[in-house]
Structure formats: C-alpha cells, structure tokens
Amino acid sequence: MSKNISISILSGKGGVGKTNIALNLGYALHSLEQKVVILDCDLGLANLNILLGLEPSKNIQDVLLGDSQPEEILISVEKNLDIIASTSGVLEILDLEEDIQFMVEERLQPLLSTYDFILLDLGAGIGASTLAFAAATSLRIIVITPEPTSLTDSYAVIKILKNNYGLKNFFIVVNSVSSEQEAKLSFQRLNTACEKFLGLSLLYLGWVHYDENVSRAIREQKPFQKFYSDSLAASDILKIGKKLLRLTENANSIKKGLSLVEGINKTKET
Numbered sequence: 590m591s592k593n594i595s596i597s598i599l600s601g602k603g604g605v606g607k608t609n610i611a612l613n614l615g616y617a618l619h620s621l622e623q624k625v626v627i628l629d630c631d632l633g634l635a636n637l638n639i640l641l642g643l644e645p646s647k648n649i650q651d652v653l654l655g656d657s658q659p660e661e662i663l664i665s666v667e668k669n670l671d672i673i674a675s676t677s678g679v680l681e682i683l684d685l686e687e688d689i690q691f692m693v694e695e696r697l698q699p700l701l702s703t704y705d706f707i708l709l710d711l712g713a714g715i716g717a718s719t720l721a722f723a724a725a726t727s728l729r730i731i732v733i734t735p736e737p738t739s740l741t742d743s744y745a746v747i748k749i750l751k752n753n754y755g756l757k758n759f760f761i762v763v764n765s766v767s768s769e770q771e772a773k774l775s776f777q778r779l780n781t782a783c784e785k786f787l788g789l790s791l792l793y794l795g796w797v798h799y800d801e802n803v804s805r806a807i808r809e810q811k812p813f814q815k816f817y818s819d820s821l822a823a824s825d826i827l828k829i830g831k832k833l834l835r836l837t838e839n840a841n842s843i844k845k846g847l848s849l850v851e852g853i854n855k856t857k858e859t
C-alpha cells in the first residue's frame with residue numbers, strides 16, 4: 590500500500606530554492622525506496638522540467654482543461670520517480686469554473702493515490718492558487734534562507750495559512766547556509782515570531798549548505814542528488830529525506846492524498 594502523503598513546498602520570498610529542493614528531495618526519497626511524483630504547480634513560472642532538460646509536449650494544464658488523460662502527462666525520470674510538468678503563464682487555476690475544479694480532484698487523484706510521496710513545487714508568495722495548493726496537501730515545507738526578507742515574507746505566508754486555513758503544522762528547511770548554527774539561528778528567529786504572535790511552533794526539518802554544485806547542476810540540467818551525490822547539498826537533502834520518512838512512518842493521523850477542492854473551498858470562504 591502506498592503512503593500517499595502529499596507535501597507542498599512553498600516560500601514567502603521567491604528564488605529561495607523551492608524547485609531545487611522539490612526535485613532533489615524527490616530523488617532522495619526515491620533513493621530511500623519510495624514511489625514519488627513531483628508536480629510543478631507553479632502556474633506562473635514553471636521550471637521543474639528545465640532543471641531536468643525536458644521539453645514535455647503535454648502538461649498539467651492539458652489535464653485541468655480536460656484535453657488529456659492524467660496518465661498522458663506523467664514523465665518517468667526513473668523507475669518509480671515521475672514528474673508532472675507545467676507551463677509558464679496563462680492559467681490561474683482559480684479562474685476555472687467550479688466543475689473543472691472538481692474534475693481536477695476526480696481526474697488527478699486516482700493517479701496520485703498510487704504514490705508514497707507527492708511533492709508539489711509551488712510558486713512563491715501568497716497567490717490564491719499557491720495558498721489553495723498549500724492547504725490541499727498533507728504536509729507543508731516552507732523554504733527559508735537567512736535573509737531578513739525571507740524571514741518576514743515566510744512569516745506572512747504562515748500567518749495567512751493559519752488564519753485563513755486553520756493550518757498549524759509547518760516544516761521548515763533553511764537553504765543556502767554555511768553552517769548548522771546559521772540555519773538554527775534563522776529557524777529560531779522565525780519560530781520565535783510565530784510562537785509569540787501566532788501561538789504556533791514550527792518544526793525544524795533540516796538545512797542545506799550553500800553549494801556551488803547546485804548552480805552547476807542547474808546549468809547542466811541534471812539533478813545534483815543523482816549526478817553530484819557526494820556534494821554537501823545532496824547529503825543535506827538526503828538527511829532531510831530520511832527525517833521526513835521517519836516522521837511520517839507511523840503517523841496515522843496524517844491526511845492522505847491531495848484534496849484540492851477542500852483547499853479551493855476554503856479560499857472561497859475567506
């Protein structure tokens with residue numbers, strides 16, 4: 590039986606490393622014998638496929654608009670590791686008619702239910718579709734960097750997800766740092782603000798070194814987790830994957846799958 594845990598990967602500020610973490614965490618979980626699918630849900634600036642040098646002819650929009658079957662948009666990058674691409678611009682999911690929103694649920698969900706982990710690479714910030722996707726998943730990873738703007742923007746995202754969606758559990762990954770100490774300090778700053786003003790504690794999932802191999806892998810359009818598996822960034826991401834696996838192993842209370850309709854309905858209520 591598949592675990593069927595969906596995780597959205599989001600941030601306040603843009604360019605903090607979400608897409609790279611989604612892709613390489615997908616590879617890490619796959620190396621830990623999990624069946625994984627990574628969905629590019631950045632409907633504004635899609636680039637998951639670019640990190641892999643792929644030019645898919647069909648993407649998530651074709652299913653959302655009803656032109657393709659879900660199976661047709663799956664791209665297998667390894668056995669038991671698939672991606673679903675998106676395309677930049679055009680479609681804002683919340684502009685679709687309500688029956689199409691239900692179709693998303695009905696059409697994508699049966700396919701997604703066969704995976705252990707469903708990773709959603711989201712756009713930055715507080716766009717309506719980003720928040721709806723974030724509320725739709727079993728868990729959420731907020732990617733932060735030590736920059737003050739990243740911390741304040743992350744706080745804003747957490748505040749909205751708590752106040753408008755009642756969400757209280759957030760995993761934090763600190764990216765592009767030079768030491769564990771720096772990572773913990775950034776985490777503590779954000780956590781202190783959340784505890785004081787929102788009454789919630791964040792969960793520290795891990796940190797990733799600033800590592801030149803990340804941009805090298807991007808330029809070569811290869812995932813560093815596979816091609817630079819000895820790099821600092823790859824070993825950090827593997828640690829995060831292992832911790833995630835441990836935390837989700839016996840947690841029966843985790844909501845299964847991806848309930849997009851639930852997220853969209855909540856958006857409408859607010």
Ligand SMILES: Nc1ncnc2c1ncn2[C@@H]1O[C@H](COP(=O)(O)OP(=O)(O)OP(=O)(O)O)[C@@H](O)[C@H]1O
Binds near residue numbers: 610
């Ligand atoms: N750990 C790291 N070490 C060095 N550079 C990094 C690291 N993580 C990310 N980067 C750099 O940051 C850039 C942005 O990364 P990425 O595209 O994954 O961010 P993003 O949060 O998905 O951006 P967007 O908000 O635009 O979707 C990359 O091109 C890369 O050069």
Ligand SMILES: [Mg+2]
Binds near residue numbers: 607609631636711
């Ligand atoms: Mg991105």
